[in-house]
């Protein structure tokens with residue numbers, strides 16, 4: 001589904017991703033962990049198409065197509081979803097209108113008819129229930145006045161509405177209490193299908209108790225420096241990153 | 252440049268106040284950027300042209316402009332009332348003499364600006380409208396379409412509107428133009444509200460890009476009355492709006508709101524002056540603008556609270572978005588407060604479209620173009636929301652969207 005090869009990206013002349021490789025197949029869940037500033041959010045932004053980053057080397061293939069060649073909205077229409085680490089507040093744009101616009105633009109792109117108002121509202125009710133997002137929030141301006149936890153749930157709600165093939169969750173668990181964490185995980189798991197995949201960026205192994213990954217990767221200094229089964233997360237939680245940094249240096 | 256040169260092709264009307272106004276123009280020059288209230292507005296692109304008084308038939312499709320549910324409709328072509336195209340059942344009289352006795356030769360509100368354009372209008376207008384509103388049970392609604400036929404036309408329109416005691420009235424004014432060449436619309440309103448009257452004036456300025464529009468709205472309010480003025484500006488190469496309101500009685504409420512969009516080299520200037528000449532009054536100003544290309548915008552909000560005008564609330568907000576780094580805005584509040592029991596606030600913000608919000612929308616699959624429209628529309632929404640009814644809000648957005656490609660509408 002996703003194939004990242006030797007990806008180098010820089011911002012304001014500073015190289016952040018320094019030859020990153022990652023392959024994600026349909027049906028898989030990949031966790032990415034790593035110290036602050038390693039480049040995890042940078043990877044997520046580069047995948048989503050943020051223009052501030054310059055790709056200097058490497059390639060990203062998504063469902064057999066050149067992802068880096070697509071506009072941000074095209075990537076989303078092709079089925080990529082990024083749950084932001086810091087969701088943006090957009091005063092005056094209602095959550096509902098924005099989602100209906102997004103869904104209909106995607107449907108048009110795929111050659112489908114626009115969703116009917118009735119089907120759309122039914123979908124809103126069902127999916128907001130899934131992440132236990134107060135339906136009142138759906139009518140408010142995007143993220144404006146939402147608590148930290150509500151913003152994160154709103155990200156998963158949007159993901160549920162847009163039904164992406166590949167979702168990248170950037171620290172969706174940080175700032176969540178244990179109940180919210182369970183709800184978010186429940187949402188993610190409910191949407192898991194054979195032909196979808198996710199990349200879960202997190203600092204905490206506790207999320208991985210709920211969203212069980214097939215692989216855990218360590219991103220350090222712009223590269224994936226270690227990959228392993230889900231037990232790697234436990235080891236990282238216990239020992240921190242120093243031993244990995246040493247391994248990298250000694251290599 | 253001298254006013255005499257500019258009016259050389261124009262014939263004065265022979266009304267008493269017309270001649271008085273003409274005398275006041277003698278020897279006058281147009282204001283320059285050295286004049287305090289014209290600091291950011293260069294008149295050269297208007298005054299370098301030759302203008303003529305014209306009558307004429309029109310080809311504009313008025314049906315695309317009429318707001319269907321308003322029963323009273325007037326059409327004014329190049330400043331001249333067109334009875335054939337109008338229908339109404341209100342108390343309206345036309346002709347220069349109809350307003351001659353009611354408009355003094357010099358403006359009764361001293362806004363600090365010497366109001367050259369009001370004087371030109373009064374001296375050279377070929378017609379006038381006197382509108383008396385007295386519906387105390389429900390709202391009188393009236394729509395006026397002002398057409399300028401360009402080809403060098405100057406449209407001086409003089410309108411006197413009086414809302415009598417307890418009356419409620421809403422007047423929607425559409426400014427459009429047709430034809431080639433330049434056109435200048437110089438419109439003058441004299442508003443008066445008697446006690447407890449409620450008068451709304453909504454201006455939609457949507458002329459073609461080679462037109463110019465100077466509008467002067469002068470209003471005087473008696474006790475417990477309300478005047479609300481909206482300026483929606485989405486056309487013309489140069490727009491200058493003056494809204495001058497004086498609260499003469501206790502308990503008055505004044506709202507002046509505006510929304511403007513400029514692109515290429517358009518220039519939009521809103522000058523508002525509120526004279527709190529009585530106590531227990533309120534004023535509210537909300538102006539929002541979006542400037543694209545090399546457009547320039549000006550907002551000047553002057554508020555005076557006189558010495559004995561206690562318990563005044565005066566609020567003012569001007570926010571702007573610059574879509575290009577060549578566009579500019581000059582925003583200036585001017586508060587002169589001589590009373591002590593006063594609540595005043597003003598704010599002015601100018602920024603760019605929020606890039607993070609834009610990316611967020613695009614990352615959900617919304618095209619760049621649509622995402623920009625959503626953000627611009629949501630920014631401007633606050634002003635549209637101040638209109639009284641849903642139909643009116645939709646109407647205004649629809650009309651503006653015909654001129655502004657950046658507005659999101661159904």
Ligand SMILES: Nc1ncnc2c1ncn2[C@@H]1O[C@H](COP(=O)(O)OP(=O)(O)OP(=O)(O)O)[C@@H](O)[C@H]1O
Nearest residue numbers: 011012014016034035036037038039040041042043
């Ligand atoms: N405009 C910029 N100019 C220079 N460096 C930048 C810029 N933006 C981000 N960086 C740097 O890029 C590096 C990677 O940041 P990124 O946000 O991807 O880290 P992260 O792994 O997501 O960290 P965290 O765990 O704290 O979220 C950081 O060192 C950051 O300071």
Ligand SMILES: [Mg+2]
Nearest residue numbers: 040041042085
């Ligand atoms: Mg991060």
